[in-house]
Amino acid sequence: MDIGSRNVKALLMVDNRTLSEGQTLCGFDQKAATEKLVEDLLRESNLSHSDIAHIVATGVGKNSSPYPASEITMVSADALGSNFLFPSARMVIDVGAENSLVVRCTEKGKVIDFAESDKCAAGSGTFIEAMARALEVKLEEIGPLSLKAKNSIVLNTQCTVFAESEVVSLIHQKVSKADIARAIHDSIANRIASLARRIRIQKDIVLVGGVALNVGFVNSLESTIGVELLVPKDPEFVGALGVALTYSKQKESGRR
């Protein structure tokens, strides 16, 4: 389970294979949301609770797991999950709802170094959400919209609160929404890139977390750091995949 600040993601694994996965909003009660999600997954897979050998949890809410679970950090989970999907991965960039994380790892998925940003909304998915609202476009539309940008403009402000007013004034100045969307993604890409530079950028880079689903952000980040990014099919589940793998890995090495 990956209990994030916005969504909880859970995944059932048999040996090293994903059986089923799902996510839901944390809402008011992380615990209840997590419980319901796990029960749903079990029912879908025709399994019962007693079939689960072990539960591992990660994410900011990892200690509010409704079941007894061992815990690992998001940093290790991201490294393991990414390494499993892309053995060439040496760096993972994880952009979530309220924090972002960069991890450098070995060819075996062991963590070498990492940096985190969780103090300021300007480097997280919340920033894009707020900007989409100011721009009056749907969250899932802002990415494709920014790919249609014709001009490159720069936001003067970083702070989400200030950038909201800046976006509104850009709309008043008749700047196209596509150009503004591009500027928004460039702004957050810049912040993520400087986080990555702090621990040294290294190829191959895997982009995970919910924000990786945003093609506009992927495009801006690629042009900012000048490296093509590997984006898995379900980027928001990489953390959950990583935690599940810690247990099967343990089992494997125990067998050996």
Add this chain to the structure above:
Amino acid sequence: MKEYWRWSEYRRTVRGVDWTKAEIVSGGVDVGAVSSKAALMADDRLFAYSIARTGSSSPDSAKKVTDWALEGTGMKLSDVQCVVGTGYGRVNVPFANRTITEISCHARGANYIWGPMVRTILDMGGQDCKAIRSDRNGKVTAFLMNDRCAAGTGRGVEVIADLMSIPIEEIGPASLNVEKDPEPISTTCVVFAKSAALALLRKGWSKEMVLAAYCSAMANRVAELLRRVGVEKEFVITGGISKNIGIVKRLERIMGIEALPPKNELDPALAGAIGAALFARDFYKKRA
């Protein structure tokens, strides 16, 4: 929908000042990110002033707030011999003879309002926060500024007023209406503080408790800036947040120093505009 963030705009004419007998009539216009202020001076006396919300166009806001200060005084813009523009939108005051940074203007204005003993000025504005040190003439000797982040700015308070559905002017008093201050909200980011505040409300905290936790966090944040520049007596607070007693009281407690109370019922948000008008007077004198 009710706009809880909306603070009251107003204008005043100071009684007992006859501007027609003045040797120099000068004006200061402070176009801030959130509010615009205009001050008119007859020689060394403040004569009329106004404060209004900055609109989407800075030149229009400058014109509007100045016209409003002039309203009903018999004075016309052409009677003002020299105007200085200041603030975030200072280059957009079309009728200004010069522009000066708001840092200089706040120091000068504070010196005028409270007197030459002022050494430290904290200007808490709409979109930034500045800690300024000055000498006995109101000249800036050092300053530090946060203009990157909404935490500790008026804009941040507006966001919370809206979230809590409490008129912005009542935030401060409400936040003091608690028996004991709770732990400050752990995040300084306004966006995250919003979700943290919501979580506390869901946990059953009263609005007053949440506001107390929020005001404490803001005071902590501003205290950091002050510590870095160093605080020396007398200490004064200018800008819109100087009117938020919840933040001011907590800041005084953290810093162990009391801010001088507003003087002559003068709104400390006007310090920048008054400073600008004083500079305008200097320029006119030098030129004449």
